[in-house]
């Protein structure tokens with residue numbers, strides 16, 4: 632799928648190219664799965680396209696190279712398990728210093744290509760402290776035509792010294808309506824486009840995933856139904872649920888994320904937004920109550936991610952309040 636939404640950000644980046652004011656480093660930050668990486672790739676392609684400076688042509692040698700992901704001037708880093716533990720799916724994913732060192736030599740090698748060298752560090756907040764230190768050195772000595780794009784959920788999860796050397800570009804959730812329209816343009820049947828857009832709560836990457844893989848859409852629906860059911864269930868069931876969910880870290884984060892989106896949607900409806908046909912019937916919540924639940928989910932999500940808090944206890948606190 633081509634770019635969806637983020638017009639303001641895209642226009643800004645195009646102006647950087649047109650006015651020859653491309654920064655050495657950018658930090659794209661905002662929620663997961665909203666298309667930050669797609670924008671980064673488009674930007675890099677356009678920067679190097681031989682034919683155009685408004686939309687990449689998709690036909691020249693450079694565009695082909697970047698699209699296939701194997702261009703000699705392209706470096707993509709993402710969190711990976713430690714060397715030798717590649718099979719350990721739950722392992723400690725990080726961007727480690729050896730990758731940053733490789734990047735440094737890659738960026739300083741001279742190649743026959745006269746275009747920009749470009750690096751994307753996806754999941755930049757997963758850089759280890761050492762890796763961030765090494766990256767800072769690269770940012771402190773920018774060289775020639777090279778651009779580094781960091782992609783993260785939040786800017787404050789990186790060293791402030793790194794952030795201050797990047798041009799910050801914030802990305803927001805999209806309107807489900809926009810995702811829906813783009814899916815329909817891409818020949819997705821209307822009904823299905825409506826449903827997966829709604830389920831994605833503003834994240835085109837997820838909507839696409841739900842469309843391609845209906846099983847993931849079902850799982851997402853269950854997460855939403857689950858929170859509705861739990862809000863009416865006795866405490867003992869809520870605690871059992873908290874215990875089970877706390878054992879699956881990945882699912883726990885997905886669930887918290889969905890619940891947050893669900894309650895935000897409820898709040899918007901309370902403030903007069905048209906009710907979406909797919910929203911399950913809500914409990915009897917006042918706006919104040921919904922606001923306090925949203926605050927609690929945000930707080931618990933943050934605490935679970937950043938501290939050693941016992942996730943089961945944190946989930947219990949939350950499930951008692953809904």
Ligand SMILES: [Zn+2]
Nearest residue numbers: 680688691694
């Ligand atoms: Zn091109």
